[in-house]
Amino acid sequence: MSTTATRVIVTGQRSARRSLIRRNRPEHLDRPGQRRRMRRETLAGYGFLVPWLIGFFGLTIVPMVYSLYLSFTAYNIFAPPRWIGFDNYVRMFTSDPNFIQSAQITLVYVLVGTPITLAAALAIAMLLNYRDRGAGFFRSAFYAPSLIGGSVSVAIVWRAMFGNDGPVDNSLSVLGIDLGGWVGNPSLVLPAMILLAVWQFGSTMVIFLAGLKQIPKELYEAAEMDGANAWHRFRAVTLPMLSPVIFFNLLLGLIGAFQVFASAYIISNGSGGPAGMTNFITLYLYKRGFADGQMGYAAAIAWVLLIVVAIIAFILFRTQRSWVHYAGENR
Template sequence: MRRSGGSGRGPRKNSISRRENRAGYIFLLPWLLGFLGLTIGPMLVSLYLSFTDYDLFTPPEWVGLDNFARMFTEDPVWIKSVQITLLYVLIGTPIKLAAALAVAMLLNYRNKGSGFFRSAFYAPSLIGASVSVAIVWRAMFGTDGPVDSSLSVFGINLGGWVGNVDFIIPMMILLAVWQFGAPMIIFLAGLKEVPQELYEAAEMDGAGPVRKFRSVTLPMLSAVIFFNLLLEMIAAFQVFASAYIISNGTGGPAGMTNFYTLYLYKRGFADLQMGYASAMAWALVVVVAVITLILFKTSKSWVHYAGDNK
């Protein structure tokens, strides 16, 4: 009797499960259609266009690997845009993460008014990539702007940062660092999960603040640091809006704000070389994918997860 009842419930449960699965797929269908039509589809089309000569108005003409060969051998502006972008990523990302971690640690030890300060520090991340902020930033660091006027009080006359070849990249990095709110919130959440017993044990061993930071905080936050590093690095490679607004779309002065995505945009939509721009886009995808893979491979030696016995 028990076997008969059990076998009767089995088909019924399977039928309910199948209906639930069908309902789930129906709810997922709009997202799947959007993903295929707005993400995968355009990516495949751009992959095809990267092997063609296409100006948006005439049918694409197959040229094979000519676009990729042209990037490495015939386009010094592309090489310079790569150098500028790498400089921005390699300097701006660590400084941004260091600022985010420092502020997160300060907020972690402050209870009074912490909600207000979290919101205040997070706000720039919400509006930092907007056109209006880029316009304000350009006005602040332009000739006779507030920053230039303040420095002139101390006898430092730079003539503005926007048109200065030596200071335009530091200005762009400052704009990126100013938007440290998002990684700060993630760091703060990670700090809340660090057991206080570890700090107490370190104090009993005579560890000072620096030793506790190196031996307790950093290892316990290694997974969070890896997550933030990955996200911020990818975002830095894609910087566009601020560079476009600050340079008025020219990439100046002297091409120092000609970041990779800005140069890609100019090639595709200003020069109508969409095939070449598609090749540039896929080159960026490959580079970011390789760097991401390297980060994942090397993370095994310095990223520690809860419950890891290694």
């Protein structure tokens, strides 16, 4: 055997011994203490999750499943639920004109109020984006209504402002416009509710402003060098780059609009009037369940509302590829 071959064999044996020694070191051994420590850490993680799991199942999943069961029953709290199948759903769409009116009013409120809110929030956000002096003050001033807009006190003030001989009525009378109180007028109370929703655009505006801050200024400079005016820059740069934020605000705005309740309840004194024009589906659900004691029927209305919102969210997610543009995405 040659000297070179001998060296190769000896070197290989030494490498094998070193590898065996490394594998037998303490840090590579599967020690029982290490396994116990890992099990304790895993159990600790699940222990921290226990309060959330209790709340999730006890306050969300179980009530949802039970309300689904109640939607197929006749239930008035004082008597056990009685199974009636799909009678609540059939009644809802065939023999309950108040539900149809409530659904129509809710859709008008959602489809008109949400786009106006988004447009107003985007317009103010763009103004604040191009203004440095006093931007913090104006941002806080516009954001403040969203913090208190859903409160009972603001709804009471809104009812007083748009009521008979209120500030809005008196101001319009000075200009020769005599509309009377908006709250008591069936044709004006819904616009007053939409104005209240638009007034609370602060949180949406802040999100839009954060999105505008992330748009590279180089894109605007390149578009301006190509001769694009302000409208073309807005359409070709701002809207595509801001489309993920628009999608987010649109989705949350639609879901929130379907859930309007407190302002309608306060302004109408819980009646849904005048002429049922503030009888949104959430208020109608409340009246059926807690005023009339028809808990089974109210549960069915709640599930119809949930299904409608889920369908709208599904449509938005399915169509976002045609108008939402994400950075780095090739199409």
